[in-house]
Amino acid sequence: MIIVYLSICFYHPVCAQGFTDSNLPIIIINTDQGVEIPDDPRVLASMKIIYRGPGQRNYVTDQNDPSYLNYNGRIDIEIRGSSSQVTPKKQYAFTTRKADNVTNNNVSLLGLPAENDWVLNGMVFDPALIRDYLSFNLSRQIGEYASRTVYCEVIINSVYKGLYLLQERIKADNNRVDIMKINPADNTYPLVSGGYITKADKTTGGDPIAWTMYSWDGYPVGYMHHLPKPENVTMQQNNYIHDQFELLAAEAFDGNISVADGFPSVIDIPSFIDFIIISELGSNADAYMFSTFFHKDRNGKLRAGPIWDNDLTYGNDLFFWGFDRSKTDVWQFSNGDNEGARFWRDLFNNSMFRCYLSKRWNELIQPGQPLNLSSIETFIDKTVSTISEAVARENALWGRVGNHQHQITKIKSFLSTRIAWITDNLGPYSECNNVSVPPLVITKIMYHPATSPDFPEEDDLEFIEILNNGDQAINLTGIYFSGTGFVFQFPVNATLGPHLSLFLASNASVFQAKYGVAPFGQYTRHLSNKSENLVLADGFGNVIDNVLYYDTIPWPDADGNGNYLSLTDPGLDNNMAVNWLSSYELLLSDNIIPAGIDFQLYPNPVSDILRIKADSEIGLLSVSDIHGRLLVSMYINHKSYELDMSRFTRGTYIIRIITADKAYTGKIMKD
Known part of the structure; x- marks a missing residue:
């Protein structure tokens, strides 16, 4: 031995x-x-x-x-x-x-x-x-x-x-900070809009300060480029991302809560709220001033995070240097030390932002939720059990741990007091509770298209369909896809009529070439071929619709075979796989063949009933508006059909029919 x-x-x-x-x-x-x-x-x-x-x-x-x-x-x-x-x-x-x-x-x-x-x-x-x-x-x-x-x-x-x-390490990557990597040539819009990772931090390491903002009390806060790297950033890129922060600061200072042009139009509110919650739960002495990261994808909103350097938390600080700032009864953005840029306190002082902060906090501390004290203590105990053997060796080597169980007990005691204090001091959230959201439903998802000689790039063929499942027109201002990896925000004053749908495509020109009409808009990034969480939200982050799809059972097979996911009924829960089917139905057409069939649309202009006749059986009938938004799509399986257009507004519409081997497109006027 x-x-x-x-x-x-x-x-x-x-x-x-x-x-x-x-x-x-x-x-x-x-x-x-x-x-x-x-x-x-x-x-x-x-x-x-x-x-x-x-x-x-x-x-x-x-x-x-x-x-x-x-x-x-x-x-x-x-x-x-x-x-x-x-x-x-x-x-x-x-x-x-x-x-x-x-x-x-x-x-x-x-x-x-x-x-x-x-x-x-x-x-x-x-x-x-x-x-x-x-x-x-x-x-x-x-x-x-x-x-x-x-x-x-x-x-x-x-x-x-x-x-x-x-x-x-914090880095732009599909599995880390899920944003695009901006290149030195990306200097015009929309390329210049992302992606960026920016931080407020010390200058240690040689990274220069890109710009300075100021705290509530006038102390400077240095902001630096993380992506692009400081040596690679162009003047246009620096100006663009700097302007986003200045716009946030201005709108937060003014208390502008408009989803069209206020701070909700600039920032992803849920990410800022979650950053504050994690930072304040631990009473992070460095938060907001140092090791404070932000990120912004191309065409996306400015998001807070990810968190970093959380060692001076849960009552811990640099005691040997005379610091003792991680307290249970302070807000770290307004404690007179390391407060960070003023916009943090301005956001907190805004009654609507604070309402949503309080609402989110009170949701997260409920039994079974991640920030419930019992849940945290269970996680801590499991962690301590895992590392206890190594902790003894660590202490023997470096002599800085002391009584480890005492250290853990202090953290638990801190959390108990801290959670109670935050709960008591955030205030009510009744004003933003049970907010009514529009009845928008994600009804089709083409996440992994099949290619063809005419359309060889599969990512260019992606699309999703969104339906207004209500009886009233919806103003889409401020509505966007929250989170990361999939970016689209509806333009100001865009609307969608009752029981009408629209398509968003990954490549608008390819979508139009394949299906015959222009989509409503083009999103940034691509849908995952495996799984993606699509969260449609209003400007304050209230979830309108949420679909987390997978390419595995029990989800229908729409993975590269030419099919797309289609919701069987817009009234069903579209986050359940059983309510989707794999569809190969034509949206408008797969291969539009120039018209050669006898086809009649009358009367034109039309007031109410439009009569449609063909010399062979009509398969698919679709109606789109002049902007390419799909309004009606149905299978007829008959040589004639009467379409009720009484609910359509005045204007020009595109009627398309497809038979077994041909297609025809016509325009009609609704008076």
């Missing part, structure tokens, strides 16, 4: 420190030639991640068994952080590289979505070692992206470094 132990320690010097195995993944990093890891520049290294699987123990000796390696490859690495660089324990940023040491290697690490930019968070200011992990998970639980994290233990150049969080 002694010989075996000595053999292991000879090949793995870290054994001298007593670390041989863990219930957590083990990350082993060896820099080339054993060089120290600096702040800058990055150095090359090899990295192995040992992970046998859920519930299994991992051993340092597993590094020589490929079957136990979650990653075995090249990285470049540097020390990261601002204030944290003064601590003995360091934090790191690294990029996974291919064997050439240059090319990014997009890989999944420990089950996290594939990417190449990663962080090893040492939690150096958090004696409880759970604050970032807790806040990031709570953010995701309430529906807002935050970095995914996995606890692990780290060895660098044969030296045990302690407990870390492997986490995602």
